[in-house]
Amino acid sequence: MATEKSQESSGELARLREQVNKYAILLDIVRVMNAETNLDRLLELIMQEATRVVEAERSTLFLLDQERGELWSKVAQGLERQTIRLKVGSGIAGYVAEKRESVNIPDAYQDPRFNRETDEKTGYRTRTILCMPVHHKGGGIIGVLQVLNKKGGTFTKEDEGLLAILCSQAAIALENAQLYERLRAAYQELKELDQMKTDFLANISHELRTPLAPIIGYVDLLLSEHPGPLTARQQSGLEIISESVRRLRGLIEQLLTFVQLGQGGGYLQLKEASIDSLLRAKVEAFQEKARAKELSLTLAAPASLPNVIADPEGIAQVLDLLLDNAVKFTPYGGRICLAAGVVTGRPFQASPKEGRQPFATGVEDVELVEISVSDTGIGIPEDQLEKIFQHFYQVDSSSTRQYGGTGLGLALAKKIVEGHGSRIQVESRVGQGSTFRFFLRTVSPPSASDA
Ligand SMILES: Nc1ncnc2c1ncn2[C@@H]1O[C@H](COP(=O)(O)OP(=O)(O)OP(=O)(O)O)[C@@H](O)[C@H]1O
Ligand SMILES: [Mg+2]
Structure with a gap:
C-alpha cells in the first residue's frame, strides 16, 4: 500500500517536472519570437515551436486576409513551400476562423467539417487536429494555428493550454512583425524617392549649368567691345545680363555641391x-x-x-x-x-x-x-x-x-x-x-x- 502511494507520488512529481519543463521551453520560445521582426521567419518559428511544444507531427499557421475572406499560409511544414489558400468557413481551419473558437478533434476522418482534399493530394494521413484562433489585441483574429497528429495519442487539455499560451504570445509577435514590415517597406520607398530626387537634382543642375558657359562667354566678349563699340545703354544692359547669369550660375553650383555632399562622395579634402x-x-x-x-x-x-x-x-x-x-x-x-x-x-x-x-x-x-x-x-x-x-x-x-x-x-x-x-x-x-x-x-x- 505504502509502495503504491510512493509510486503514485513519484509519478505525479515526474509529470509536474515535465509540465514545468514545457512551460520553461514556452518561455524561451516567447523570448525568441519577440525578437524576430522578419514575418516569414516568425511564421516558420511559430509553426516549428507549436509542433514541438505539443508533440505533434506538423503544424500550419494561417493568416487571415480580411479583404478576400480567406486564410493563407506561405510555409507548410513537410509540404512544399507554397501559398495555400482556404475560404473562411471551409475545412477545420476555416471553421475556427469563422467561429473564433478552438477545436480538438480526436479523429479527423469522423468529423464532417474536415476536408480530405489536402491529404488526398499529398498522401499524408491526418488523424488528430488541435486548431486555435490567434486573436488580435483589438478583438478580431490575425489567423489560425493548426497542429496535426499528436505523437502517440490525442491532444490533451494540457496541450490546449500550452497552445493557447503560444497563440496569445504569437499574436503580439505577429502584430509587431507586421508593423515592422510595413515600416521597412515605407522606409525603402522613402529611400528610393530620396535617391530619385537626388539623381534628378544632380541631372538638372548639370543640364542647367551647361548652357550658361557660352552665355557668359559671349556677354563678356561683347562687354570687352572687341567685336565693336557699345553705346552706354547697351553696356548697362549687358552688365545686368552678366550679373544675373553669374548669380544663376552660383545658385546652380550651390545646388550641385549640395547634391554631391548628400552623396557623401569625398567632396571635401x-x-x-x-x-x-x-x-x-x-x-x-x-x-x-x-x-x-x-x-x-x-x-x-x-x-x-x-x-x-x-x-x-x-x-x-x-x-x-x-x-x-x-x-x-x-x-x-x-x-x-x-x-x-x-x-x-x-x-x-x-x-x-x-x-x-x-x-x-x-x-x-x-x-x-x-x-x-x-x-x-x-x-x-x-x-x-x-x-x-x-x-x-x-x-x-x-x-x-x-x-x-x-x-x-x-x-x-x-x-x-x-x-x-x-x-x-x-x-x-x-x-x-x-x-x-x-x-x-x-x-x-x-x-x-x-x-
Ligand atoms: N543672418 C540671418 N539673419 C536673419 N535670418 C537669417 C539669417 N541667416 C539665415 N536666416 C534665416 O534662415 C533662412 C535660411 O537661410 P539660408 O541661407 O539657408 O537660405 P536663404 O538665404 O533664404 O537662401 P539661399 O541661401 O539659398 O540663397 C533664411 O531664409 C532666413 O529666414
Ligand atoms: Mg542664404
Missing part, C-alpha cells in the same frame, strides 16, 4: 590650411556688397591664427553663405563682424544644447579656432532656430517675401561644417541680430617630445 588669409580675403570680397547697404563689415581676429585642418574651398563657401545671409538680413546702417579666435574644446559630436561649447565630452581638450559671423539684423525667432538648417527652409517663405534666395545656403553650410567634424551653431534675437559660429581643429603644435 581636408588638409592644413591658413585660416588667416581666408578670413581677410572674405572681408575684402564682401566690402562692396556691405557698402551698398551702408553696413560696416569688420574683421575681429588676432594678428595671427594657427593653421587649421580644413578644406579651404569648403570653408570659403561656408563664409560666403554666412556673410551673404548677414548682408541680406541686416537693414541699412547695421553692423556685421567676422570674428575668429583660439579656444580649447573637445572635438566632434556636437550637441546644440551644450551652448557655446559644441563638442562632446569623453575626448581630450584640443586647440580649436572659433569662427563666427555676427550681424545686427532682423534676427530669427527661437522656434525657427533649428529649422533654418533644413534645406529649402526659410523663415519667410511667402511669395511676397522681401528677401531673395532658395533656402539652401544654411543646409549647405551645415553639411560642409559637419564634414569637418564640427557643428554650426546659431544664437539670435528677433530685431537685434544673429551670430553663426563653428569651430575648426588647429594643426596640433609639436609636442615637447618631438622637439
Whole structure:
C-alpha cells in the first residue's frame, strides 16, 4: 500500500517536472519570437515551436486576409513551400476562423467539417487536429494555428493550454512583425524617392549649368567691345545680363555641391590650411556688397591664427553663405563682424544644447579656432532656430517675401561644417541680430617630445 502511494507520488512529481519543463521551453520560445521582426521567419518559428511544444507531427499557421475572406499560409511544414489558400468557413481551419473558437478533434476522418482534399493530394494521413484562433489585441483574429497528429495519442487539455499560451504570445509577435514590415517597406520607398530626387537634382543642375558657359562667354566678349563699340545703354544692359547669369550660375553650383555632399562622395579634402588669409580675403570680397547697404563689415581676429585642418574651398563657401545671409538680413546702417579666435574644446559630436561649447565630452581638450559671423539684423525667432538648417527652409517663405534666395545656403553650410567634424551653431534675437559660429581643429603644435 505504502509502495503504491510512493509510486503514485513519484509519478505525479515526474509529470509536474515535465509540465514545468514545457512551460520553461514556452518561455524561451516567447523570448525568441519577440525578437524576430522578419514575418516569414516568425511564421516558420511559430509553426516549428507549436509542433514541438505539443508533440505533434506538423503544424500550419494561417493568416487571415480580411479583404478576400480567406486564410493563407506561405510555409507548410513537410509540404512544399507554397501559398495555400482556404475560404473562411471551409475545412477545420476555416471553421475556427469563422467561429473564433478552438477545436480538438480526436479523429479527423469522423468529423464532417474536415476536408480530405489536402491529404488526398499529398498522401499524408491526418488523424488528430488541435486548431486555435490567434486573436488580435483589438478583438478580431490575425489567423489560425493548426497542429496535426499528436505523437502517440490525442491532444490533451494540457496541450490546449500550452497552445493557447503560444497563440496569445504569437499574436503580439505577429502584430509587431507586421508593423515592422510595413515600416521597412515605407522606409525603402522613402529611400528610393530620396535617391530619385537626388539623381534628378544632380541631372538638372548639370543640364542647367551647361548652357550658361557660352552665355557668359559671349556677354563678356561683347562687354570687352572687341567685336565693336557699345553705346552706354547697351553696356548697362549687358552688365545686368552678366550679373544675373553669374548669380544663376552660383545658385546652380550651390545646388550641385549640395547634391554631391548628400552623396557623401569625398567632396571635401581636408588638409592644413591658413585660416588667416581666408578670413581677410572674405572681408575684402564682401566690402562692396556691405557698402551698398551702408553696413560696416569688420574683421575681429588676432594678428595671427594657427593653421587649421580644413578644406579651404569648403570653408570659403561656408563664409560666403554666412556673410551673404548677414548682408541680406541686416537693414541699412547695421553692423556685421567676422570674428575668429583660439579656444580649447573637445572635438566632434556636437550637441546644440551644450551652448557655446559644441563638442562632446569623453575626448581630450584640443586647440580649436572659433569662427563666427555676427550681424545686427532682423534676427530669427527661437522656434525657427533649428529649422533654418533644413534645406529649402526659410523663415519667410511667402511669395511676397522681401528677401531673395532658395533656402539652401544654411543646409549647405551645415553639411560642409559637419564634414569637418564640427557643428554650426546659431544664437539670435528677433530685431537685434544673429551670430553663426563653428569651430575648426588647429594643426596640433609639436609636442615637447618631438622637439
Ligand atoms: N543672418 C540671418 N539673419 C536673419 N535670418 C537669417 C539669417 N541667416 C539665415 N536666416 C534665416 O534662415 C533662412 C535660411 O537661410 P539660408 O541661407 O539657408 O537660405 P536663404 O538665404 O533664404 O537662401 P539661399 O541661401 O539659398 O540663397 C533664411 O531664409 C532666413 O529666414
Ligand atoms: Mg542664404
